[in-house]
Amino acid sequence: MFNEFNLENLDNSKKDLEELLNESKKQIDELLEIKDKTYENFVKPYEQIGESINEFITPIFHIDSVKNSELTQKVYEDCLPLISDYETEISQNDNIYRSLKDIQDNDYRSLNSIQIKVLENEIRDFKLSGCHLDEKNKKRLKELNLKLSELSHKFSQNLLDETNAFEMIIDNFEDVKEIPLSDLELAKFEEDGKTKYKFTLQMPSYISYITYGSNREKREEIYKAYCTRAPQNGKIIEEILKLKEEKVNILGFDNYASYSLSTKMAKNESEVTSFLEELAIKGKKRAIEELDEIKEFAKKDGIEDLQSYDLSYYSEKLKKDKYDLDEEYYRPFFEQNSVLNGFFNFLYEVFNIKFTQTDAKVWDKNVKVYNISEDDKIIARIYIDLEARKDKRGGAWMNNWHSYYINDKGEEQLPTAYIVCNFPPSTQNTPSLLRHSDVVTLFHEMGHALHHLLSKVPEALVSGISGVAWDVVEFPSQFLEYFAYDKEVLKLFAKHYETGEILSDEAIERIIKARNFQSSLAMLRQVEFALFDFKLHQKLYKNEDEVQKLLDNIRDKYAVTKPPKYNKFQNGFAHIFAGGYAAGYYSYKWAEVLSADAFYMFIDSGKVLNKELAVKYKNTILKNGGSKNMDELFFEFANREPSVDSLLRIDGIIS
Known part of the structure; x- marks a missing residue:
């Protein structure tokens, strides 16, 4: 009934994928030979070919995220060019595009609404893939798609490697006395006859110390490690932005944002920015009040200069004070x-x-x-x-x-x-x-x-x-x-x-x-991320300094908290540089x-x-x-x- 998750042959994946893709191309060529093409004899089998490839490749890419190793990285890197080349080649195949268009034009009255939707989406996506372009531009698009896939994977791998590389060892119980017992149990280890505690940038561990860590210097240490991860991603961002700009210009778009919106519910760029700015304006007054409340609360500890690495700690204390809400009680x-x-x-x-x-x-x-x-x-x-x-x-x-x-x-x-x-x-x-x-x-x-x-x-x-x-x-x-x-x-x-x-x-x-x-502080933070993402893709920002300046300008206008200068949030913004949310974080x-x-x-x-x-x-x-x-x-x-x-x-x- 269901295919089993079986990767016993993982190291043979490249060869298996090559065979599958070659067979798929052969099957598509046979479909293109059909004289009287219909939805049933052309679109349906074409759809199933794509599904069979997805069924094969998904576990290979998935395992690299959940059981990362040198082998999974190698297999991913071996398979990525193959699937990228194949997808680009198919999506630029003018014969498939014209076949779909002919079925849409000739059989429109006999198609049901779902079949019409399939054809509309596919024809739109073929246009967005450049099937109408000359061979020179098609070749360049193919190169761009592969390079962008490789850069996204590298961005993600850099983050994972640097997340795993950091450890903060604490041997003074005073510095961990407020950490919930269940988190402390996970952090505790024995060395040279002494009890010590290890905190990492893995999310449960990081959240634990930044929220409950008693030592302010240690909170800054782990905060700084987290928000300065993968500085090499700054150069990757430069390259991603440059290649995306070239790609969408070839396809006839002014910028990546307008290209992104061609498949979304939002109608145009101004609708997105107006929506986000409206949220920011409606939430900012309340957000300032919320921040002032944290600052006043922190003053009880003699903290007159509340910093980013203090926010989670004093927010948690304030929440407990206001609502008697102790996360450890609930766990x-x-x-x-x-x-x-x-x-x-x-x-x-x-x-x-x-x-x-x-x-x-x-x-x-x-x-x-x-x-x-x-x-x-x-x-x-x-x-x-x-x-x-x-x-x-x-x-x-x-x-x-x-x-x-x-x-x-x-x-x-x-x-x-x-x-x-x-x-x-x-x-x-x-x-x-x-x-x-x-x-x-x-x-x-x-x-x-x-x-x-x-x-x-x-x-x-x-x-x-x-x-x-x-x-x-x-x-x-x-x-x-x-x-x-x-x-x-x-x-x-x-x-x-x-x-x-x-x-x-x-x-x-x-x-x-x-x-x-x-909630207003949280909303403003999301709006900050979304505006940064969207504006970043409305024109070409050529280097790390320009990217940082854009982020700073958005914060100056809308944010109520300003992180320290060493914070390079963008280098860890995997949603838009290693995920599918570029010019879409507003979603x-x-x-x-x-x-x-x-x-x-x-x-x-x-x-x-x-x-x-x-x-x-x-x-x-x-x-x-x-x-x-x-x-x-x-x-x-x-x-x-x-x-x-x-x-x-x-x-x-x-x-």
Whole structure:
């Protein structure tokens, strides 16, 4: 039923991929020989060829992120040019483009709306790939695409290497006395008969010290190490920007931002910048008040010059003072297995989907695999890898492997996906105990996964997250996050791992009340990142100094906190230089408007666990994947347009 995750032949991947790509080219050539091309005899098999390549290459690229080694790096670097060359060659094949165009023109009346959407997307993407260009420009585009892929991978590898290279050893208990016990247990080691503590730039460890570390000098040491990682990425950024500018100019665009928007929901550049600036203006006054509150609180410790490395520490103290909210108190109630099982119960309650753990090949002993069923029928599979490891890239993400579709024989192909996080690892003595923010992250990534896995679109090219505009792809993930703050939902899994005691109503209320703590500061920070990203791609910034100046100018205008000059945030901005968010980081806030508005429908219904409304959401938003534009699907679900004020209301910025 499902393909197994099998990389026993990993070192042979290059040869296997070459054979697969050569066979795929041969199959496409045979399709092009068909005289009377139709959707069924040309588009459908063409779509399946692409899906089979994706199914082969995804685990190879995935393993480099979750089990990084010299072998995975070599295999990645061997396979990347092959897949890049193939994709560029296919996407620039004028014969395929004209065949798709002919089918669109000749068979338009006999095609259904999903098939029309597939053709519209494919024809648009062929144009964006330069299929209309002369051979010289096609050749140059091919070179640019390969080089950009290599640079993105190098950017990411540099970050991983430097994250793993840093260690901060502390042998004075006074410097760690406020660290939560579960984090301290992970940091503790014995050397020369003395107890010492090791902190790294792995996210659970870094967050632990920057939030609870008592020694201000040590907080600055780990902060500085984190925000000065991979200085060599500055030159990589220069090259990425230069090559992207050349690429989009060849394709006829003024800048990379306008190229990026050609596949997004936002209509033009000014709509994006106006949206972000509106959020910044509406949130700045409140953000200044929030910052002043931290400064006043820090003065109790004699801190008159609050610095960036103090913010998390004093914010956490202030939050505890205001809401009596102690993250360490909650963590025993959020044991990883308990959270997962309760989360699955919640998803069954609202979406009528059941998760059943199954045996399957995995890349690490801590990875769990579940089959998902609906009305007793297995419909999907998910791999869940939650704990931080040294050989694992930082952050959290969902990666789609197989898509749901109906093949040319009429057979149903089932979808699969991976969820990857970096939560505190379990030890021999202690299970993996999560922060509530980790729980929110899990809900977020599951929102992405369900968008892909619950699709019932018969065409792979617009099934699940395929074909979904990038600036609305965060809608389902952010929407699911809101449920992680609901009392009924939390009671399904917030149970003490030793006593079985359920988290009290009072303790849950503290989490809910604290949700919007410093929400304006958080929003302004996201707007800062998004404006920097978007403006960076509106014209060519030629060197590191120009890039830094742009970031400084945005901070001068909109930010209320200024980091030290040594902070080189951009060198670690993997979302836009090693991910898919270039000129699209605004998507997080753009999509949040939809998610906040959708969640308000549940609040306004008087019942957050509203199964009828949840099933409507599943059937309207999730099952339709990329087969319709998200603004159409949202209107079908809500019977109205989304409002920016819903986001500002849910974040407590306006009442």
